[in-house]
Amino acid sequence: xxxxxxxxRRLEAELPGARIEVAxxxxxxxxxxxxxxxxxxxGLGLVEQHRMVYAALGDLMPRIHxxxxxTTAEGESAR
Amino acid sequence: MxxxxxxxxxxxxxxxxVVYMKGTPRFPMCGFSAATVEVLNExxxxxxAIDILTEAEKREGVKAYTSWxxxxxxxxxxxxxxxxxxxxxxxxKGELAPLLRKAVGRG
Numbered sequence: 645x646x647x648x649x650x651x652x653r654r655l656e657a658e659l660p661g662a663r664i665e666v667a668x669x670x671x672x673x674x675x676x677x678x679x680x681x682x683x684x685x686x687g688l689g690l691v692e693q694h695r696m697v698y699a700a701l702g703d704l705m706p707r708i709h710x711x712x713x714x715t716t717a718e719g720e721s722a723r
Numbered sequence: 724m725x726x727x728x729x730x731x732x733x734x735x736x737x738x739x740x741v742v743y744m745k746g747t748p749r750f751p752m753c754g755f756s757a758a759t760v761e762v763l764n765e766x767x768x769x770x771x772a773i774d775i776l777t778e779a780e781k782r783e784g785v786k787a788y789t790s791w792x793x794x795x796x797x798x799x800x801x802x803x804x805x806x807x808x809x810x811x812x813x814x815x816k817g818e819l820a821p822l823l824r825k826a827v828g829r830g
Contacts, residue, residue: 705792
């Protein structure tokens with residue numbers, strides 16, 4: 645399990661200026677729902693966007709049991 | 724590891740639609756794998772499913788092949804498309820069905 649605040653800090657450090665939401669709906673630090681909207685995603689495909697998030701999370705990744713991830717390039721409408 | 728990578732490479736290139744998942748399409752062992760299969764079934768194209776719980780060497784093998792840390796992983800026409808969240812998002816945007824139908828020759 646991980647601290648959702650640590651997830652947020654890592655993302656803020658690697659993706660400055662991003663809008664980040666980290667939800668921990670089960671309250672267990674195991675099933676996280678993360679939304680990231682960043683201008684750094686502009687022009688990138690979803691695979692590349694998700695890769696950047698995984699890279700930012702680094703060693704936290706294997707400790708998160710289930711990560712639901714949604715990325716948008718800033719400026720795109722988030723549905 | 725290189726044998727596994729070669730086998731995965733062959734698998735994804737010889738089959739138009741391949742999903743590496745936990746469990747089987749009938750008995751998925753993970754919510755994300757289940758959701759991915761559900762999307763594929765909804766679109767209604769045939770696909771090859773590889774259960775990485777049974778073929779354990781492919782669990783790390785496919786992650787190394789794509790440099791992608793999670794399972795499930797969907798390949799269409801030999802190309803990595805994404806994991807569960809991307810599959811669901813592409814489906815919601817209506818972009819997945821045409822990609823799949825084209826790959827299986829029903830475009």
